[in-house]
Amino acid sequence: TDIRIGADLIRRRKGGTPIVCLTAYTYPIARLLDPHVDLLLVGDSVAMVLHGHETTLGASLEMMIAHGQAVMRGSAKACVVVDMPAGTYEDSAAQAVASARRIVGECGCQAVKLEGGVDMAAQIAAIVAADIPVMGHIGLQPQSVEKDGGYKIKGRTDENVAALIADASAVEKAGAFSLVIEGTIEKVAADITRRIAIPTIGIGASGECDGQILVIDDMVGLTVDRVPKFVKQYADLRSVIQHAAERYASEVRDRDFPGPTHVFSRTNGGDES
Ligand code: KIV
Ligand code: NA
16 A cells, blocks of 8 residues: 555554544645645535535535645645545445546545445445545534434434444444544544544544544634534634735725835846746
8 A cells, every 4th residue: 555544644543643634625735734744634525615515415526536636736745535525435336436446546645535334334345445545434424414414413322322333343344444433422432442443533523533633724714604613723814814805905995005016117126927
């Protein structure tokens, strides 16, 4: 396998240094994040975060590939994982392999991620058999949010817990190299992390996981719609951009911009812009 996904990533777990992951959808953000993270996920959250869709069901294979290519151009060392969008893998193992091959073939990314546990084990096994590393994703599965009737935390009932543990084991047995656990109670994330040998990556699933991931726009305070409770905001880019836009607008209206240093004449500077 690719060195970006090899032993180095898998080894850091069970009391070791946690695995640092963030989503990325664009070239500049990939450039900025790559030095600081172990893994960049081109999440299908891109459909909501950058394209303004209501849910992740708005993502298409073409959308994921375009963003995957952009992130690969900006990434030098992080393991880049691209989400398989809804409707491109659920029907059969053959459909899943064909879609995964297209994503990896056109992006050159290190792995794909798909949502599901016991129900998607055949798809995961088939993609892995085709030599494409797979990251699993269980717990709160945003592609099922319409079916589930909202973004609901998992693991609060015994029935729920048994199903989650079965899902985690199925993903591991199918050959996934790691597992995202989203939106579960802390105890369930801890139990799963203890039971399976592959690293767990948590989002809204506590510090008991082997690594953490957040949506980049949520993390830097750029998200304009609802931000989930579990997010910590490390910057406030919304107000940075709002203030920049306000100042630019008033300077243009007042003819303060462009100023002398932004203007060309016969005598200043060279030919380049
Ligand atoms: O699409 C996404 O951003 C994700 C992560 C948050 C795990 O699947
Ligand atoms: Na996703």
